[in-house]
């Protein structure tokens with residue numbers, strides 16, 4: 001395309017840019033990080049292209065250069081990475097399709113204060129440059145093309161693109177700094193900001209020809225050499241969540257049978273729980289430090305999609321498609337080892353830091369539980385991690401495991417009792433609970449809507465069936481087991497037990513007549529102590545809570 005073209009930003013971006021340009025929140029660090037990280041991504045991609053296509057090797061070092069133009073009030077971030085074509089510029093710098101910014105947009109509430117705090121939490125990618133610049137020019141030439149283009153915008157709704165003559169491969173982002181960001185032109189200030197962060201960038205960053213970072217990536221370093229700050233810093237680098245500390249990390253280096261390094265992180269909270277959509281697999285796959293795949297989905301099961309990190313192995317081929325990965329033995333083995341290590345780690349936290357574990361389980365338990373139905377191999381390890389509030393102490397902050405529950409069961413208790421409901425209060429006030437409390441029998445409280453479906457799929461634990469305290473077939477230790485229904489001829493109604501003699505029997509019959517179709521039967525209860533009556537579910541029927549859930553789901 002010749003000449004200058006003008007395009008409008010996607011509506012969401014205009015909103016985002018307005019927020020960035022007009023809010024008081026302004027982080028020079030965040031903006032620089034995003035731009036350096038984009039340059040580094042472009043270099044990763046170029047390194048990959050050169051390794052797989054000999055015609056693209058030119059021997060030049062892949063690097064990032066930071067230049068200051070004091071007279072013009074400009075700061076320039078340049079890289080000799082893959083660059084962008086005309087169409088890529090329109091798509092990448094005019095619409096939102098990408099990680100950080102997308103999460104950010106989903107979270108927008110319209111309340112400026114809240115929205116601004118999200119910027120720090122999620123990072124907004126390239127658009128963060130408008131926090132520090134009133135005009136941004138991006139000059140870029142793709143490795144696939146001979147000519148380059150210049151993209152220009154002042155962040156107010158539209159941008160223009162026009163061809164530029166002679167240009168090296170790669171991208172230059174030229175920021176015309178706002179008055180409040182002019183301090184970035186100060187060499188020392190700029191160097192300090194870059195240094196804090198650039199330790200995680202695996203390409204040289206140069207200023208006035210001097211390299212300011214050390215490019216050895218932290219995942220290949222021995223654990224003993226790394227500080228907590230380095231681990232946190234790398235998490236922030238990976239996730240662009242500049243204010244967050246990870247909940248825990250797992251650093252694995254293995255030599256046999258397969259050589260690999262892995263550094264995994266668990267975020268402090270689940271974006272799915274906050275209603276910000278589904279988490280995307282945050283794993284990056286590298287071979288000999290070369291990034292071969294972002295958002296690698298096949299290495300770990302879906303229920304671990306909340307983890308972030310890097311997995312690097314010399315034994316992986318560079319040229320591997322997403323489809324053929326799963327057939328690769330090395331890849332599969334790495335996945336297996338890693339999964340085992342993740343469960344080891346979770347079990348250790350559960351044992352040694354129960355409070356920390358509970359925080360984890362509150363955030364990510366709902367996701368992990370998906371694995372009970374989908375990952376048969378690790379089902380038992382997930383079940384071992386499950387935590388339930390129970391009638392033992394009525395305290396969800398001190399929940400129990402199934403193993404401990406069974407351990408406390410009296411010898412003649414044959415079933416695992418549970419009560420389900422949306423809140424602790426609902427469950428606690430269930431009249432069916434009385435007799436269990438009175439007899440000192442512990443009842444699990446199922447408060448997560450998915451739990452009742454889960455116990456239904458698990459059916460039993462340690463050969464003990466799960467039974468709702470609302471169910472007709474619940475058996476209390478010491479009680480006579482209920483006689484099995486008499487085999488009955490076709491069409492014949494199952495016989496109801498005879499009503500007790502005297503006035504009480506008459507009352508029951510009266511109830512039955514009045515309630516009619518709405519109940520199957522009204523009978524005397526041995527379970528109640530304080531409440532006059534309760535509802536129970538007929539055998540084979542779903543529990544009342546599950547019925548409510550299903551009704552809600554159908555609405």
Ligand code: ADP
Pocket residue numbers: 034038039041042079081082083084092093098099100101124125126127170171
């Ligand atoms: P993200 O990095 O999460 O994809 P950004 O908003 O930071 O989102 O960048 C959007 C896209 O613009 C990138 O995915 C990339 O394709 C392109 N891009 C940005 N900076 C560069 C660069 N320096 N070189 C090549 N492409 C770039």
Ligand code: MG
Pocket residue numbers: 034037038125126
């Ligand atoms: Mg980016």
